[in-house]
Amino acid sequence: MNREIIKPPISNNNKPLEYSDNGDNGYENKENDPKEEERNRKLGESAATAETLDDLRQQYDDIMEQLDQAQLRSSWYYRGPLAYPSMGNVYDCTSVEEARTRLSKLKKAIAISEQMEKLDISSFTDEEKRGVGLEIVNYLRANEDQLDMKYLTIYKDKGGDYDCALSGNGRAWWEFWHLKNDNMSSEAWAYYSIRGAYVNPPRIDEKTGEPYPNHLLPGVSEYFKELSQLQSKQRRKGLEVEYPEIFVNPNEELMKKEIEKVMGKIDSRKIHNILVTYQKEGCETGNIELVRLLSGAINIDPPPEIFYIEDHGYLGQANYYDNKIFFNTNSVKKHREFIDNELGEDIPDYFKKRVEAQMWIGLIAHEMWHFHQADIRINGPESHPLRDKYSINRMYYINPEDDYEGYENQILEQDAKLASAFFENECDRILREKGYIKKESIKGAKLITRNHVKKTIRTLVEKMPTRSLKKRRRKKNG
Amino acid sequence: MDDIIDYLTQEKNKTPVVAQMVAEKLCRYEDIKNEFLKWLEARNFDFDNPLTISGYTAKDIAKMAPFMDGTGVYNFMVTLREKPDSAKQYIEEGFPIL
Secondary structure, three states: OOOOOOOOOOOOOOOOOOOOOOOOOOOOOHHHOHHHHHHHHHHHHHHHHOOOHHHHHHHHHHHHHHHHHOOOOOOHHHHHHHHOOOOOOOOOOOOHHHHHHHHHHHHHHHHHHHHHHOOOHHHOOHHHHHHHHHHHHHHHHHOHHHHOOOOOEEOOOOOOHHHHOEEOHHHHHHHHHHHHHOOOOOHHHHHHHHHOOEOOOOOHHHHHOOOOOOOOOOOHHHHHHHHHHOOHHHHOHHHHHHHHHHHHOOOHHHHHHHHHHHHOOOOHHHHHHHHHHHHHHOHHHHHHHHHHHHHHHOOOOOOOEEEEEOOOOOOEEEEOOOOEEEEEHHHHHHHHHHHHHHHOOOOOHHHHHHHHHHHHHHHHHHHHHHHHHHHHHHHOOOOOOOHHHHHHHHHOOOOOOOOHHHHHHOHHHHHHHHHHHHHHHHHHHHHHHOOOOOOOOOOOHHHHHHOOOHHHHHHHHHHOOOHHHHHHHHHHOO | OHHHHHHHHHHOOOOHHHHHHHHHHHOOOHHHHHHHHHHHHHOOOOOOOOOEEOOEEHHHHHHHOOOOOHHHHHHHHHHHHHOHHHHHHHHHHOOOOO
């Protein structure tokens, strides 16, 4: 697609720039463009004279077709508004009036998007970008009621078209849709994923009961002040400062302190009782009791519901907002097969049970810690040393399918691994105290969590009771 | 880099910040970036003379970690180059995801 390059006007005093009425500063005035006027008139006329919903739907289809012909529908700027059904799609409207309003908003969105398409933002200087950004923000804010475009973003990342791209809440909802449909996470996750980029994000508190952490990123009122005073890099300082501590090298001491504070207070007798339950009543009952115990320790009431899902992508997954915890039964099955194949008949059943129980314990402690992290993000005091780090990582979570190392290193995962290691070591300590385990040089739960197959076996073989202990047990059992 | 960021934001719906982080790693080495760009076009790992790092090709990684697409696979190639021991440990562990 050919793009007409238009240089933006620069304000000497760095004030927000207004749309030009005379067009002499290089800006094209869309309202004076005869072709544009004709097109808008046609669209407006057809919307105004439409009598039925079917007519309006036909108009909607016509607009879509026009966009397709202009190869604009797939354009980045259009994708968002068009994907958001209440922005333009009239097919789910139940009244003519509603459908007309939507068509009108769609038309406005297209006009703005076309305006933006003409700006070759990557060629602008920082000052120019700031001028353009302010101008567009002002324009959109002035038309907010007509556009549904309350939520704006100006990307100031370096390089490419995204140097200073801007979109309305259409894209926000599009992201929300995507996440929802992929079952990647709850509503709140989707909101979180956009709040960093959007100047005035959706009301997260209304949707989820989660307060919007204004202290992390500036609200819209502060934004203008900031924008006029600071360079883009400085505006992103918050994230840049935190970056290594969140994504590269999280502060282990800080995490351990929190884990000890929460998990260290769990009554050893209760942990012992659960270990006995695992041994006597099996893993399913043990899992329920363990989730209950850890929920009490991290103040999650009621405890999350456990779901066992076949072929779920992850070994385990915590969903705080729905209060659910998911486990992949396929992985567990593979684990059982491995135990049977590798350990063979010489290994007693009780030991195999222990291997399996240990895997569950590590897994549950890990997932439950994610619940704790969410609780801190949402209900924790602002002064909590990990709250902001958790929140920023949640916003910019690295998925394992994109960067496995990045996924492993980020604070939310490192922290949960430390928590599961801590809890499994507590279990080991109790087992040792009770005389169930002889060796003390156990590598511990971290290995088991990270490698639920080979290293579990390796670790637990070290933990096998000695013959004398077995004999004592046999004697005791007659 | 722009092509990669476009792909990550538009097709994979990553936020610009995450896209930037992921893309920066992918672009750290010219040879890895170039093969990733080839993948981006072909959407498969069948190349003549594929890039091999520590004995692994992208196709090998994709086979071992089927949940990854090209982005994850080539980012893992970067890990293989920079931290071969850690990378091999992940491979040995079977890329567990918790």
